[in-house]
Amino acid sequence: MAKAYSDDLRRKLIEAHQQGEGSLEVLARRFHVSVGWARKVSATYRRSGSWARPPSGPRGPRSKFTGEIRRQVGEWMAEQPDLTLHELQSRLHEELRLRASIGRLWSLLREMGLR
The missing domain is CATH 1.10.10 (Arc Repressor Mutant, subunit A)
Known part of the structure; x- marks a missing residue:
């Protein structure tokens, strides 16, 4: 760039x-x-009125994982700490109609400090 x-x-x-x-x-x-x-x-x-560069916005698409969804995932992990990524993926799809890859779920848990 x-x-x-x-x-x-x-x-x-x-x-x-x-x-x-x-x-x-x-x-x-x-x-x-x-x-x-x-x-x-x-x-x-x-x-x-300014010649400075305007601040750039966030890059890329907005995350599907809103604060509410993160809270729900945190609750599920607290209730069942040994929940596998596949089980979490299934639960997200069944209960919240949210599709996410295993890799993205791993990243989410890392961001949340749960892995």
């Missing part, structure tokens, strides 16, 4: 544009960036 441009470069581009040193297209060539990136930075600045 390409490295993000620095906030300093963003600031220089915005300041040059505000001082009328050229259009975004001209400044993009001057700073060796794409016109699309220059437009994006300019739009972000107009919208937020």
Whole structure:
């Protein structure tokens, strides 16, 4: 993945544009960036008043294992500590209609500190 441009470069581009040193297209060539990136930075600045990169959100799909499901899994494991991953998988599907792979269940238990 390409490295993000620095906030300093963003600031220089915005300041040059505000001082009328050229259009975004001209400044993009001057700073060796794409016109699309220059437009994006300019739009972000107009919208937020900041040239800093906006924080990125979480990557990947949202987990199926909500707090309620994690609580339920914790209760099942407390009631029956020797519950196998296959049994846990079956129980999740039968009682909560949730399908999950054995590998994901292992990761969940590790995240919860149960394995």
